[in-house]
Amino acid sequence: MLSQKIPILRDRAEMFSQARQFFKERHVCEVDCPILSAAASIDSNIELIPAQPHSGTRYMHSSPEYSMKRLLAAGMGNIFQLSHVFRNGEQGQRHNPEFTMAEWYRLGFSFLQMVEETVQFIQLFLGNLPTQSLSYRELFQHYMSFDYLTISLEDLLKLLDIWKIERYPAIETEGKDALLNLILGTVIEPQLGTEGLFVLTHYPASQAALSKTCLRGEESVGERFEIYYKGIELANGYHELTDAAEQRTRLMQANADRLKNDKPALPIDENFLHALGQGMPDCAGVAVGFDRLMMLRHHQKQISAVIPFAWEEA
């Protein structure tokens, strides 16, 4: 079994090398920020794996984002990191709790330039593919025929019943975003990117994560995008939030959401916020799942087929 994987693992090495070449050609400098840090990335729905060194608790990074942004604020310019990241409990056909991510930041890039460069990076692995794009609002209008912005929670629940979409217990207490997330995951995502790459843009501001927000008519949106191919999410990018005060508010909101869902609050990375306060240049950034690109490149259904040892074998 393992010996059959060797050709894929050799190609994996080749793609690491091509990815580095991709960045070198674009004058994006490689960095290797630490995996373990005292403060953590705070996200309502990402669980970290803590480590127990000689003193205190450290966290395995779920993304090198905060450290990389400290380098950006210090004036390092365009940077990328190719590293293993860790997310507790994320395990399935397309998920391994330890996985490889390519993350990079581009100074002065607009949202659309970042989308374009991410598409180029993906095409390095998958060849030229046509690209289609819809905003989050257009997506729900197109696939589900409702306007997420104006629909009430009650009407949304009724639609779920009509479409016979199974909900997990007490989801209605989590609000509209949770229901939209369920519809996206169960009904829409499997249909995205069947013809080529699918770019989903302009998320509701409530799902902006670490992106800048703006108004599109009456709709407040995050300048955030994701790219899908064959129903698989490959990339998540932002026009990056640079406002330290707004960033602090969002971290505190994420911690409040965590507490509400019986998850522990996490320490706030003051070094990161301090760096933002010093002034982070206007930039765009993206994180791409390297293992999933390898899965698609090799027509594999399981992430375990493209990494040396999956979670249960490691």
Add this chain to the structure above:
Amino acid sequence: MAQISTNEFKAGIRVIVEGQPYTIVSNEFVKPGKGQSFNRVRIKHLLTGRTIEKTFKSGDKLELAEVVDTKMRLLYKDQNGIVFMDDVTFEQHIVPLEVVKDVDQWLMDDLVYEVIFYNGEPVVIEPPTFMEMIVVETDPGDRGNTASGRVLKPAVTNSGAKIQIPIFVEQGEKIKVDTRTGEYVSRIQ
């Protein structure tokens, strides 16, 4: 009661959902973007065999069903039910007829079956996937019929199963049958 979290869900594990015992068939972890992750789980009802799909928030827990699978030898059938014996402990159990249902056609004396106990009661009998049996009743093969494309004919086996067999198989011959589909597999020389 022992509980199990969605990250430990695996095919074959028995759980209680809405008070009913189910076997997990498959478990898919779904996490759209930065949203809450959930698991789409296919489960099969232990007693009715009906498969349904349920959604659970990742990390949620279910109660494990108290289910024990035991290999038992069929001793004999009587009016009260089917009497099975555990070859190791020699313990005997009577499986009531209402549990037997359509498995009855695969029951033969002195063969080992899987008897599934739920809360201490026998609730399901699972025959071996492939069974050898003898054709006890069938019409002689009429080779003239092959031209019309009809190559199967009805037959009854010594277990009482009514199945379709190829026309060249004669009464008294030993055959192999797939009990999942009730289909003829091959002739045994």
